[in-house]
C-alpha cells in the first residue's frame with residue numbers, strides 16, 4: 001500500500017535568477033518503508049539559500065538536483081511507519097527528505113528530536129544547520145576575542161542573527177548590516193547589535209564604507225561574510241591589521257546577480273596584503289562533528305533567552321517555491337520555514 005503524497009521538483013534549470021517556472025508541485029505515490037527504513041510525514045520544511053546553487057548544473061561541493069528530481073532540503077516530521085529499530089510511529093525526527101510532504105528514508109539518516117527541549121522546528125534554524133554555521137564561523141573560523149569589533153551581513157537572517165547574538169555574549173562590539181529600517185531596528189533592539197546599517201540606504205560600496213566607518217570607529221577586526229556585493233566593498237577598506245573574514249556566503253551574487261556590485265579586485269587584494277588579513281571560506285558539512293559541542297553551548301542560551309530567534313513561516317508545500325524566491329530577495333525576516341503539515 002502506498003501513500004498519496006505531493007512534492008516539489010526541479011522542472012527547469014534557472015537562466016540567471018530562479019523563477020516559479022523552475023519548480024513544480026506535483027502528486028506522487030510514496031512507497032512503503034523497506035527494511036531499516038522509516039516513513040516520515042513532513043511537518044516543517046527548511047528553505048535555505050544553498051538550494052539556489054543546487055538548481056544549477058555546475059561543479060560545486062554538492063551534487064546538483066537533477067531535472068524532475070525532488071528539491072533537496074531538510075525537514076522535521078513525524079514517523080508514520082517504521083522498519084528501523086530506533087524509530088516508532090509518533091517519533092519526531094529530522095533529515096534530508098526534500099521538498100515533499102511524505103518521504104521514505106533510511107533510519108540511519110534521521111536524527112530523533114525531543115519536543116520537550118525546544119519547538120521542533122528550531123532543529124532547522126537556531127538549533128540546526130544555520131545555528132551551527134553561525135557558531136562555527138564565530139568560534140572556529142574567526143576565533144573572536146572580546147573587546148574587538150565584528151560586522152555581520154544578513155544580520156537578522158537565520159545564520160546572521162545567531163552570529164550577532166553569540167558575539168554580543170562574548171563581549172564584542174557588533175555591527176549588523178540588514179535590508180531596511182524594520183530589520184535594523186530588530187537587529188539593535190532584539191538581537192543586541194550595537195549598530196545596524198540598512199544596505200538599501202547605501203548607494204554603493206563607497207557609501208557603505210562611510211557608514212561602516214561611522215558604526216565601527218575603531219575599525220573592523222572580524223567580518224562574518226554572508227552577502228558579498230557592496231557590503232563586502234564597504235567592509236574591506238575598514239578592516240584592521242590582522243583582521244579575519246569568515247566567508248560563509250555571498251547571496252548578493254547568487255544566480256549571477258549584481259556582479260558589478262562589490263570591491264574591485266586590485267582594491268580587495270591590496271587590502272588583503274597591506275592589512276595582513278586572513279579570509280577563510282567554510283562549508284558547514286565539514287564541521288558536523290562539532291554539532292554536540294554546539295548544542296551543549298547554544299541550547300541553554302536559547303532556553304534562557306540569551307539567544308532569541310525569529311521565523312518567517314509560509315503555510316503549505318505548494319507555496320514553498322514562492323517563499324524560496326522571496327527569501328533570496330530578502331523577503332524573509334528570520335529563519336525561512338514552510339509549515340507542510342500539522343504539528344502533533
Ligand SMILES: NC(=O)c1ccc[n+]([C@@H]2O[C@H](COP(=O)([O-])OP(=O)(O)OC[C@H]3O[C@@H](n4cnc5c(N)ncnc54)[C@H](OP(=O)(O)O)[C@@H]3O)[C@@H](O)[C@H]2O)c1
Pocket residue numbers: 048049050129130133154155156157158159160177178179180183199226227229231247248249250251252253258282283284285327328329330331332333334335336
Ligand atoms: N558556508 C556554509 O556552510 C553556509 C551554511 C548556511 C548558510 N550559508 C550562507 O549564509 C548566508 C545566510 O544564509 P541564511 O540561511 O541565514 O539566510 P537568511 O539570512 O535567513 O536569508 C537570506 C538573506 O540574505 C539577504 N540578502 C539577499 N539578497 C541580498 C543582497 N543583494 N544584498 C545583501 N543581502 C541580501 C536578505 O537579508 P536582508 O533583507 O537583510 O538584506 C535575506 O533575508 C547565505 O549566503 C547562505 O548561502 C552558508
